[in-house]
Amino acid sequence: MTSTRTGRWVRLDGTTNTRDLGGLPTTDGGTTVPGRILRSDNLQTLSEDDVRRLVGEIGLREVIDLRTTAEILLEGRGPLRDVDEVTHRHFSLLPERGHHTDVFAVEESDPADLPEGWLESLLPRQVAEHDEGEPPAVRSYLGYLGQRADNVVAALRALTATDEGASVVHCAAGKDRTGVVCALALAVAGVGHDDIVADYAMTAEVIDALVAKLAASPTYAEDMVSRDVTSHTPRAATMDRVLRLLDERYGGPTGWLETHGFGADEQARLRSRLRE
Structure with a gap:
């Protein structure tokens, strides 16, 4: 059987940015444990073989979906939604109008009919005055932390x-919203600053294939083709700056978590x- 792993990458037919x-x-000389938390x-567009590998070989049991409600409804039901062993949880990192907290219930009740107004469901994000001088990507990431700390x-x-x-x-690309949540998780696990930044920047290795994949979806095509690939490429300096601001x-990062109710226990x- 051909291995689906190349280093930390998990190679699947239907994704381009999945890794362990x-x-x-x-920082204490240990190593995070494979097969516990993936990012993607x-x-x-997972294939049947992808689903079998994820559920049967890797042991996938939970999906944490950071997309907006509109994205989920526009994209439709994914193949893992039909797997009883896998629990799906939804936590949008962008402000949204409405009260559809159980997006998957909405999806199942009428998946083909997108409710009127969902395309305009995102609220404008406010930038804190002291963050206005930061680069756009840094401002976005601080926006997740500032406006959707709950999620x-x-x-x-x-x-x-x-x-x-x-x-x-x-999320959609597995680099921005996913990058922030995974950076915090790695910090809690004791991974050092430079290695967290390096993990974030790994997406640059697959950015051409990632942009091509998203451009094939009507949901994301306009954003993908309206900017060049370079503008979508994650830069190490972005995550470095976010972590330094949290410091x-x-x-x-753990101090930010404590401040927002995610304490020592x-x-x-x-x-x-992530650790033995």
Whole structure:
């Protein structure tokens, strides 16, 4: 059988940016454990073989979906939604109008009929005055933390809900929203600043294929073709800056988490997901 793994990458037919958070060094000389938490781009186009590999070989049991309600309804039901063993949880990192907190119930009740107004469902994000001088990507990431701290914490909390099997965190590209949540998870696990930044920047290795994949979807095509590939490419300096700002303002990512209600006990449970 051909291995689906190349280093930390998990090679699948239907994704281009799936990798394991295991195998990263920690500041105390340890290593994060493979097969516990994965990060990925959109899972809508997984093949039957992908589903078999994820569920049967890797042991996937939980999907943490960071997309907006509009994205989920526009993209439609993905193949993992038909797998009873896999629990889906939704935590949008962008402000939204409406009260459809159970997006998957909406999806199942009338998946073919997108409610009127969902395309305009995103609220304008406010930029804190002290962040106005930051680069656009840094401002966006700080916006997730500033305006949807509840769902950032909820996504991390969901990763502690099971002790068995693997979880996957994903958005559309698996680089921005996913990058912020995974950076916090790795910080809790004890992975150092430079290795967190390097994990974030790995998406640049597959950016051409990733942009091509998203451009094939009507949901994302306009954004993909209206800008060049370089503008979509994650830069190490972006995550480096976000982490340094968290250091300055909160004493680090774990300090931000403590400030927002994700304290020592929950951090210990999350750490145990990525550490022996």
